[in-house]
């Protein structure tokens with residue numbers, strides 16, 4: 159099976175694409191009532207050994223079932239390690255300003271204030287991370303994640319044409335994952351879809 163590579167994998171409409179059979183329960187918390195299908199985009203950033211292709215993004219438009227509580231998580235991309243590192247660096251730079259102000263409360267302006275700023279700024283970054291990832295971006299009641307419950311974690315392409323020949327999905331909800339495996343034996347056997 160081939161997929162024409164246009165930075166977008168079409169899984170709807172048969173010719174050249176494929177239809178995934180998705181269980182009709184919330185793919186995040188597993189709820190089975192008041193399910194709606196949410197348009198979303200799974201994203202995979204690939205790094206291939208051609209300078210021109212580095213950082214190229216492959217997107218997979220998909221509709222995922224969600225309960226009202228989890229709707230907002232469906233489109234929320236999970237942070238990647240690189241993205242997280244860059245964001246932390248950015249926040250650290252921004253934190254130098256309140257760090258400087260805070261240091262001024264304890265010491266007079268001079269090398270001491272500069273040193274204290276360099277200690278306080280990372281502390282502010284850690285405080286932000288604890289608040290943000292521990293409080294705001296925390297999975298709510300019954301949720302398996304605060305981010306996209308279904309993720310595109312791998313894409314394999316033909317060497318020359320770049321056609322997609324296989325993609326790998328990851329599910330945060332184990333029961334949903336098991337149900338997906340049960341419903342899509344042919345695609346899995348053909349190794350078009352892999353599940354992590």
Ligand SMILES: [Zn+2]
Pocket residue numbers: 184185186187188189224225226227228
């Ligand atoms: Zn839910």
